[in-house]
Amino acid sequence: MKFSAGTEGPKLKAPANATDCHHHVYNAKFPVDPTATLRPPDALVDDYRALQKRIGTTRNVLVQPSTYGIDNRAHLEALAAFGPTARMVAVVNDKVSADELKRMHDLGVRGIRFNLAQAGATTPEMMEPLSKRINDLGWHIQINAPAAKIMEVMPILEDKVASPIVFDHLAHIPQPDGVNHPLFAKVRGLMDKGRTWMKLSGAYADTKVGPPTYSDSSAVARAYAKAYPERCVWGSDWPHPTEQTKGVPDDAVLFDLLTDWVPDEKARHRILVENPATLYDFKS
Numbered sequence: 001m002k003f004s005a006g007t008e009g010p011k012l013k014a015p016a017n018a019t020d021c022h023h024h025v026y027n028a029k030f031p032v033d034p035t036a037t038l039r040p041p042d043a044l045v046d047d048y049r050a051l052q053k054r055i056g057t058t059r060n061v062l063v064q065p066s067t068y069g070i071d072n073r074a075h076l077e078a079l080a081a082f083g084p085t086a087r088m089v090a091v092v093n094d095k096v097s098a099d100e101l102k103r104m105h106d107l108g109v110r111g112i113r114f115n116l117a118q119a120g121a122t123t124p125e126m127m128e129p130l131s132k133r134i135n136d137l138g139w140h141i142q143i144n145a146p147a148a149k150i151m152e153v154m155p156i157l158e159d160k161v162a163s164p165i166v167f168d169h170l171a172h173i174p175q176p177d178g179v180n181h182p183l184f185a186k187v188r189g190l191m192d193k194g195r196t197w198m199k200l201s202g203a204y205a206d207t208k209v210g211p212p213t214y215s216d217s218s219a220v221a222r223a224y225a226k227a228y229p230e231r232c233v234w235g236s237d238w239p240h241p242t243e244q245t246k247g248v249p250d251d252a253v254l255f256d257l258l259t260d261w262v263p264d265e266k267a268r269h270r271i272l273v274e275n276p277a278t279l280y281d282f283k284s
Contacts, residue, residue: 001050001051001054001251002043002047002050002239003040003043003047003238003239003240003244003248004051004054004238004239004240004248004249004250004251005247005248005249005250005251006250006251006252006253007054008252009054009055009056009252010055010056010251010252010253010255010256011252011256011259012255012256012258012259012268013056014055014056014057014058014255014272015268015269015272015273016058016273017058017059017273017277017282018056018057018058018059018272018273019057019058019059019060019061019233019234019272019273019276019277019280019282020052020055020057020059020060020061020234020235020236020238021060021061021199021201021233021234021235021276021279021280022061022063022168022199022201022202022235022236022237023048023051023060023061023062023063023235023236023237023238023239024043024062024063024064024065024067024075024237024238024239024241025043025044025045025048025062025074025075025078026040026041026042026043026044026065026067026074026239026241027042027044027074027077027078028041028042030068030071030073030074031068031071032067032068033066033067033068033069033070033071033120033121035066035069035118035120035121036066036067036068036069036118037066037118038065038066038067038118038241038242038244039067040067040239040241040244043238043239044078045078045081045082047239048060048238048239051236051238051251054251054252055236055251055252055255057236057272058085059085059086059087059276059282060082060085060086060087061086061087061088061089061235061276061280062075062078062079062082062086062087062088062089063075063088063089063113063142064088064089064090064091064113065115065241066115066117066118066120067241068091069091069120069121070091070092070093070096070121070122072088072090072091072092072104072109075088075090076088076090076104076107076109079107079108079109080107084108084283085282086108087108087109087110087280087281087282088104088107088108088109088110089109089110089111089112089113089142090104090109090111090112090113091112091113091115091120091121091122092112092122092130093121093122093126094126094129094130096130098133101133101134101137102137105137105139109139110138110139110140110279110280110281111134111139111140111141111142111166111280112130112134112139112140112141112142113141113142113143113144114126114127114141114142114143114144114145115144115145116143116144116145116146116149116150116153117144117145117146117149117172124152124153124156127141127153127156127157127160127161128156128160128161128162131160131161131162131163132162132163134163135162135163138281139163140163140164140165140166140197140279141161141163141164141165141166142165142166142167142168143157143165143166143167143168143171144168144169144172145172146172147171147172147173147174147181147183150167150171150172150183150186150187151182151183151186154186157190158189158190163195164195164196164197164279165190165195165196165197166196166197166198166199166279167187167196167197167198167199168199168201168202168235169199169201169202169205169206169237170198170199170200170201170202170203170205170206170217170220170221170224171183171184171187171198172202172205172206173187173206173217173220174206175206175207175208175209175216175217176208176216178216178217178219178220179219179220179223184220184223188227191224191227191228191231194231196231197231197232197233197275197279198224198228198231198232198233199232199233199234199235200221200224200225200232200233200234200235200258200261200262200271201234201235201236201237202235202237203217203218203221203254203257204217204240204243204249205217205242211249211250211253212250212253213260214257218257218260218261221257221261222260222261222262225261225262225267225271229262229264229267229270229271230270230275231275232262232271232275233271233272233275233276233279234255234258234271234272236251236254236255238251258271258272
């Protein structure tokens with residue numbers, strides 16, 4: 001299977017309408033942003049559908065990667081191909097028009113991403129004004145950044161952002177400190193306010209232990225899921241763009257981590273089905 005180690009399905013059976021809330025597509029027919037440092041090979045809609053068949057998820061959320069900057073065409077095209085079972089998180093800057101935001105909303109976009117881990121077209125200074133503009137649409141801002149950068153922008157997130165906030169990849173809590181790192185307490189403080197969500201994704205992003213248990217990252221994921229089962233969602237991060245040179249993970253293993261992170265079946269159902277329906281406006 002492309003961009004995934006292993007061929008077996010997961011032990012965990014995905015419930016109906018289970019949602020992968022974080023993946024990308026890559027298509028060479030669309031231009032790469034000049035600032036992009038991650039330039040994976042083609043990972044197309046049909047390739048992702050093969051992953052869905054293997055894992056058992058049926059809904060999905062496309063996330064605009066740094067590769068394409070603010071040119072959302074590759075992912076909007078994929079969004080149209082997936083149809084009503086898909087949603088998207090776009091990347092825009094502060095020059096985006098109200099008409100363009102409305103157009104993207106009608107196509108299925110439900111949030112905008114600030115990828116501060118890569119040089120790009122968005123800056124922290126855009127968070128406040130853009131969050132005010134998208135809040136009326138029911139959108140959120142999604143944050144992907146290393147721990148030091150999240151700590152740096154925390155005053156903006158705490159006091160300036162008008163919309164809900166979603167953190168990618170466990171908020172990149174550094175290891176081996178894990179839940180004892182100062183960032184974890186800061187993120188918990190935001191989540192305690194009730195408008196911040198966490199993606200239980202990217203177990204490999206900050207682990208020092210590695211597969212199959214990712215026990216250090218797993219401890220962080222368990223802590224989020226236990227404290228905030230109503231505001232956690234799961235994502236595969238397929239095709240794992242940061243892992244292309246290191247060796248892609250086994251997506252069945254990643255999905256099965258949920259049995260460790262969220263032992264309660266009802267809570268897992270909430271994280272895989274109900275929470276995504278709320279956050280991304282899926283219709284039942």
